[in-house]
Amino acid sequence: MLTNKDEFNIEDFYAHYLKGPKIFQKREALETSYVPEELPHRDKEIKKIAELTACALIGDAPSSFLCYGMTGTGKTATVRYVSQKLTRHARAKKPWWIYVNCNVVSTPYRILAHIYNTISNRERIPPTGLPKDVIFKQLLGLLDQKVGDSVCFLVLDEIDILSDKKGGNEILYDLTRLNENLDYCKTSLIGISNKLNFKKYLDPRVLSSLGGECPIVFHPYNANELADILKKRAAIAFYPGTHEEGVIRYCAALAAEENGDARKALQLLKKAAEIAQRKHSKKILERHVDEARLELEKDQVEEFILGLPFQAKLVLTAIYLISKYFPNHVIISGDVYDVHSELCNLLPKKRKLTERRISDYxxxxxxxxxxxxxxxxxxxxxxxxxxxxxxxxxxxxxxxSKEESIAELLNYRPLSLQKDKVKINGAVFKKLY
DNA sequence: TATCCACAGGAAATCAGGGTGT
DNA sequence: ACACCCTGATTTCCTGTGGATA
Structure with missing residues (x-):
């Protein structure tokens, strides 16, 4: 057994944890994927979507439409909410709902494969290898066969990501024209976008068939609305007596400052509750929210950096090393190229990148x-x-330093910057020849 | 005021690595 | 074995450019 006080004892930790007060009753209620029984402050949007999609109840194909709004304004939640209600009210012709997050399923091929595999309920289409038109034809056959004369809703979340990818516009065009090639089944496309200027990059044919002229716009929540949302979720997620209105309002106010993002508000409250529980507090307090905010910020930055491709991390490392060893040096892109290629020389098996690529990073x-x-x-x-x-x-x-091969570079003093310097307007630059 | 640097950044091509059906 | 497909990362080729300097 461990005797040193400073060392972490996992046995004691778990035992201690179980003895502490319990805060969470149903943690999932704070997840963004959770669809609550009621959706506060989205009545107008719910009504619009319900009106647009109602004809699916009698087997008619609703026209496609777009939902716009910044992150955390409840677009996806509202669509999911309406989809649940609609499905509940449908009798014979239950509509199908296929969700595609274009941030995860990001290429035309994979979108088709994802739709196919979801409907067939089996991994029939391999992750790569087949020509797109082959999958497209198979998908048409499957839709007619499986969906029959019902309606299939294709919900493309974060659809804006597609518009700046190659082939993105084509796949959207193909999907909007699915009905022309189907015998029995009818499809309807629902696009969800975070970017308001996304229309600019969209093929006009796609835009018109998505009803782009009159999209459903989701406005950011204000602090009071966020507080309502949190209150409802907290009542489900936490045991009674573990949270007070003040803390909820505090979370809501902080999230309202950040563009009224409900996702952030929920994350913040969940993190605060986790911290409270970790600290054996019977209640969630404002200081737990403060701590949660700092922790979330750190977590997000860390997750992002560690998730970068290796070469991007190396570019960041180059900038770090210049800032560390030459704090008064004004860093220009040329410096980053030089130091990056120096670092590549130090690492076995790492090829230098062209300036063009580093510029993108x-x-x-x-x-x-x-x-x-x-x-x-x-x-x-x-x-x-x-x-x-x-x-x-x-x-x-x-x-x-968490990335093994980069950790050993963090004390390396770049050579290419030690050569010649020149002063322009009082700032130190690398000397030019 | 024309010049010219050190890039910026768009577009298309290439490559490697994963796969397919025949 | 072969021709072919898709993807993501990268290279190649290219044109454009703000503004201090000659």
Whole structure:
């Protein structure tokens, strides 16, 4: 047995945990995938979708439509909610609902395969290998055979991701025209998008068949609405007496600041409850919410960085090393290229990347908010990007050190920056020849 | 004021690695 | 064994450009 006080004893930990007060009654109620019995503050949207889809009850195909709104405004939840009610009211002709998250199922081939496999209830279509048109034909046959004369709803969540992928517009076009090739079954497409400007990139033919001119718009929740949502969920998720209105309102207020994102509000409340339980508190307190907020932020950054492709991590490492060893140096894209290729030389089996590719990684890291890069023209010294880290060196080091092969690079002092420096407008740049 | 640097970033091609049916 | 397919990562090729400097 362990004797050292500082060491973690898993036996004691679990025993202690079980003895503590219980907060969670039904944890799933705080998950975003949970569909509650009532959906507060979405009456208008529910009504619109219900009206649009009602004809499926008598076997007619509703016209396709789009739902817009920022993340956490209840788009997916509302569609799922209506789908449950509709299915409950349908008698003979039960509609089918196929959900596709385009963020997960992200290529045209996989969308077709996913739809096919969901309907057939078996993994009939392999993850790759077949020509698309073959799958398309098989899908048509399956729809007529399995769905018969009912309606099949195809819900494409995060549909905006498709519009900037190659082949994305084609697959949407094909899906909107499914009905023309079907004998019995009818399909209806429901697109869910986070981006309001997504229409711009959409094929006009697809847009018109999706009824793009009058989409259903979901507005962000305000703090009071978020509080209502949380209250209802908390009543299901927690034991009575474990939470007070003040804490709920606090979570709601914090999430309202972040674009009224209900998903964030739920995450925050769940995390706060977990912290309270971990700390053997009988109630969730405001300070648990504060802690939860910090932990969530950290978790998200860490998850994102560790989930990056290796070369992207290496680009980030290059920026980290320059910031660490040359704190007064103004980092430009050229520096990142140089240091990145230095790092590649240190790692066996890692090929150098072209500047073009690294430029894309710099953009991706910027988009994620990990770094800040802005284009600057330096006249005779050319046009480049000025890059700064948007997060603390300590935190970045802690995260990067979790990747084995990168951990050993974190104390490497880049050589390419030690050569020649030049001063322009008081800032130190690499010397140009 | 024309020049010219060091890139930015779009588009298309290529490659490797996973698969298919015949 | 073979021709062919799909995907994601990357390369190749290319045109465009802001603004200090000559």
């Amino acid at each position: 710099i953009n991706e890291l910027t988009l994620a908010g990990l770094i800040c890069a802005r284009i600057k023209s330096r006249g005779y010294y050319g046009r480049t990007k000025i890059i700064t880290l948007s997060m603390g060196l300590d935190m970045l080091e802690r995260i990067l």
